[in-house]
Amino acid sequence: MQNSFGEPQTILLLGGTSDIGLAIVRRLASPTLRHVVLACREPDSAAASIAALGADGADVRAVAFDATDTAGHAALIESVVADVGDLDVVISAFGVLGSQSEFDHDPGAAAAAVTVNYTGAVSSGLAVAAQLRAQGHGHLVFLSSVAGERVRASNFVYGSSKAGLDGFAQGLGDSLVGSGASVLVVRPGFVKSSMTEGMKAAPFSTTPEAVADVVATGLRSGRRTVWAPGILRFVFMTFRHLPGAVFRRLPLG
Numbered sequence: 001m002q003n004s005f006g007e008p009q010t011i012l013l014l015g016g017t018s019d020i021g022l023a024i025v026r027r028l029a030s031p032t033l034r035h036v037v038l039a040c041r042e043p044d045s046a047a048a049s050i051a052a053l054g055a056d057g058a059d060v061r062a063v064a065f066d067a068t069d070t071a072g073h074a075a076l077i078e079s080v081v082a083d084v085g086d087l088d089v090v091i092s093a094f095g096v097l098g099s100q101s102e103f104d105h106d107p108g109a110a111a112a113a114v115t116v117n118y119t120g121a122v123s124s125g126l127a128v129a130a131q132l133r134a135q136g137h138g139h140l141v142f143l144s145s146v147a148g149e150r151v152r153a154s155n156f157v158y159g160s161s162k163a164g165l166d167g168f169a170q171g172l173g174d175s176l177v178g179s180g181a182s183v184l185v186v187r188p189g190f191v192k193s194s195m196t197e198g199m200k201a202a203p204f205s206t207t208p209e210a211v212a213d214v215v216a217t218g219l220r221s222g223r224r225t226v227w228a229p230g231i232l233r234f235v236f237m238t239f240r241h242l243p244g245a246v247f248r249r250l251p252l253g
Contacts, residue, residue: 015094
């Protein structure tokens with residue numbers, strides 16, 4: 001359980017190799033932190049992160065996690081809890097970006113991406129929420145995206161999956177009110193990370209570390225939604241109400 005300063009003892013990162021997810025773990029780490037579980041498709045790929053995060057004495061381990069194995073998500077959460085105890089912070093940071101041009105010619109690839117980004121998040125999110133309800137405490141952090149605020153033609157498959165995820169996360173947060181547990185929805189803009197390497201940075205681009213700072217502040221203040229950077233809240237407030245013909249002409253990539 002978190003101490004009076006809001007410092008977690010146990011963190012579970014779903015998407016254990018995510019640059020943003022790992023930055024959030026590092027930002028939340030303190031002498032109070034006892035256990036970190038990195039749940040990723042290939043646990044061996046987390047070796048360097050395990051060594052770095054464990055340097056200050058925390059028990060850091062990796063477990064196998066497949067976002068598409070929806071039938072196994074509840075069992076995974078139960079197994080992690082059996083090993084490390086209650087979950088103070090769970091970060092849902094997995095996902096695939098993909099290419100809209102590929103999706104246009106391969107509907108199967110589009111469906112696979114949506115399965116990871118949305119269906120996997122729904123299944124694992126519900127499994128985590130059940131555990132947090134039973135505990136009576138804990139935070140579930142979802143990495144959404146501004147791409148889901150108003151979906152653009154240039155990445156509408158990815159954007160629509162994030163729009164679905166965002167709506168699900170908000171509803172799940174509402175369902176947890178009064179339980180002692182909570183959901184924080186994080187809406188980053190373009191983040192300079194391994195996922196976006198080689199892509200042209202968008203206006204107001206940010207870094208994993210900057211997103212992590214926003215998340216830490218949001219958790220401490222009890223926020224339910226945060227934007228990274230914060231100015232994007234006002235940018236997309238405007239975009240949301242633009243006529244379609246105007247929005248389509250904007251040079252947004």
